[in-house]
Amino acid sequence: MLSPEHVRVRRRGNELVVLGLTGELKERAVELARDLRAIAVEHVGRSREELEDAWTALEVAPRERKIALGLAKLLEEACDFESGDAEAAAGLREQLFSLAAARRREGEGHFERAGVLAEVAAQRGVEPGELESLLYADLRGAERLIACRAPQAAELVERYEQAQVQAVLLRALRVVAEVRCASGDAYRTLFQKLKFRRLMHRVTALDGGGYRIEIDGPFSLFQGVAKYGLELALTLPALEACQNLTLLADVRWSNAGKPLAFRHEPKRALAAKETPAIRDEVSELRDAVRALESEWSVELADRILDLPGAGVCAPDLLLRRERDGAEVLVEVLGYWSRSSVWRRVELARRGLGARLLFVVSSRLRVSEEVLEDADEAALYVYKGRINARSVVRHAEALAGA
């Protein structure tokens, strides 16, 4: 993660703006990345301090300084260092300092540093000068660079641009993400990430489709705190994997002053946006329902059902009956864990406000009777392969005549 000293930002009124890399500056950033990387590669076998000195000596214009520092930080994270022998260095220090203390106590005049060094060097059979270099060979600056695994310059600059946004989010008090995902899987992944990071959310449907998700932590109810900043920053890749994302954040950029507003809309299309990842069993079920040519149409679902305090359900498919427009959402749980099924059962019993069919493998040993008494939810337990006709039959039962 980058720190504020690595990030190019500008304050515009109450807004914090990350300065992107474009045109000449981007070309220059790639050049810098190339030079810094080359220095790192050249310094394999030498100390961290020498590497840092060489990086510092690279001439950069004032406006390139933060870029150079940030790229060096990312490069450093991609380098492997080896520590010196800490025990040997500590042993030498103990021997040398004990003798020096004794000589100082005994002596009545000037302390003879060279004499102490010579005495210890003689005991160890080395030159006194060698002792000087071994004395603190275990410090961080003395660590030896053994490998540089950094990507090529252009990729490094891309990483720097994403790392800049993450560095801002490290100081975020809360994030509001307006997202639209192409599939239930994408929404599910996003909410799993939020849950894994122990973040809390509030979901509101947007008029034109998609959702507004306010994300912060439990204590944020009382006070805007940057404690959840790391979790928010680590959630960025999951948010960027959505088909559309507008991210707004309140950021405490400096210790003094009010939080600033930060806005992020990723420009480049991620691979995930072009072809949303759909599990095979979901696409197979969709195609099979279409092939039935029944009065039920089917499409990928892009909605989420949020039950505050209980959880979120992100269905995979939306079945719609032509005759009356009745809708049934389908979530394919397949071979997932029994506990995930029980969580859905609990949600369904509390009432999700939509008709839902959970498709579960018989290997999970769950009976369809579990949800028999629920008005708007049902379980379809299949053996072997999912049967599209059975799915439609369950949908009919849920939608009524």
Add this chain to the structure above:
Amino acid sequence: MITLAFADGTLEVAGFQPNDEVPAECRWDARSACHRAPARAYADVVLELRRRKLAYDDRARRYVELEPKLALERAPRPFQREALDAFRAAGGRGVVVLPTGAGKSHVGVLAIDDRRRSALVVVPTLELVRQWYDLLRTSFATEVGIVGGGSHEVRPLTVTTYDSAYLHMQHFGARFGLIIFDECHHLPGATYELAAELCLAPFRLGLTATPERPDGKEARLDTLIGPVVYRRDIVELAGEYLSEYEAVQVAIDLSPEERVEYDENRKIYLDFVRAQGIRFSKPSGWNDFLMRASRTPAGLRALAAYRRQRELALAAGRKLEYLELLLERHRRDRTLIFTQDNATAYAVSRRFLVPVITHQTKVRERSEILERFSRGDYGAVATSKVLNEGVDVPEANVAVVISGSGSVREHVQRLGRVLRRREGKQAILYELVSAGTSEAYTSERRRAHSAYQ
């Protein structure tokens, strides 16, 4: 039925409707469809539910009654007993202010024995973690947990750092009935104070020699821990409970070469500041300088010049020559040498062949250095800031401050390192200040305490 649950450093209060009258600090949380309060409010919430005779299921509290009793009985000094009584009279919530060396930790041990609840001690440095760990183990003859410095073991008696408490309190904040904040002046602030907010311990003790902070945030301690319940000053205890001491300021001239270089660099720096109209009297003055300095080549030169002139003042060559004289004069004493930065501390170590303790020194080597220093095998130890609040060596009787910040607290704490009482001990603190430099002003600021009057 009302249900209380500890949830990531907060208290979930389920069972009330959104518009019901709820205990103070509880708020409706639409995200989880229940009320929520900071974990700190646990005791007040429980007392309020009891007062209203409302039945509740407490699933939040996970702390236990402490089984081990005080195994090492040490008669408290009168002021330590008074401090404990004041803490008890305040309902087990409050701050005790005692000078360094007066035995604040023992007040903490007495408070743990008095409350008899699982207790967490939060300290600023790993050195203090080690000291409290040893103290609690010997005092209660039981295993003690450590969270921080690579360890993560939570036990009914646990010691942790402020950094680790901030990071992990949301996970273990329900497991302690008493929380002790050692050097509690560190607590107020955007990050560390969450360690107090996310913990549900009903009993809270703060220990410090100097609660006052330059930003005035010590007022937050009232909410986070409790009010100051007991206070004794350094001059009240000197002689009887602390060593007699002398504080000597030594003016050191820069060498002619250093003086020329200092003046040149200071001029570059000040010319830039004046040309930019930067005013350091404003709170934002320093940030303003850093921001403007980073924008132009002239600014970067001014920043480099600022650093160089400061380096020359803080680590003037003649300071080290004078240190040589002091080490000779006190060759049979135990001397602590303080510097502002690690580079100078290591330079002192190399030049005088004395051990150094910085944040890079591993815990085991630290312990060995301090043990040898205590035994007298080492006559001097150099350090930057890590020992400001964390060395407990009664034998130490000489402190040499080669350089430091303008912080009164830091300077008082450094003096406190040599004040622990021993029969016949006369402590002395030397402060080496480069004459005719900005350091003289820094020194003036840090000596604004009764201990130096």
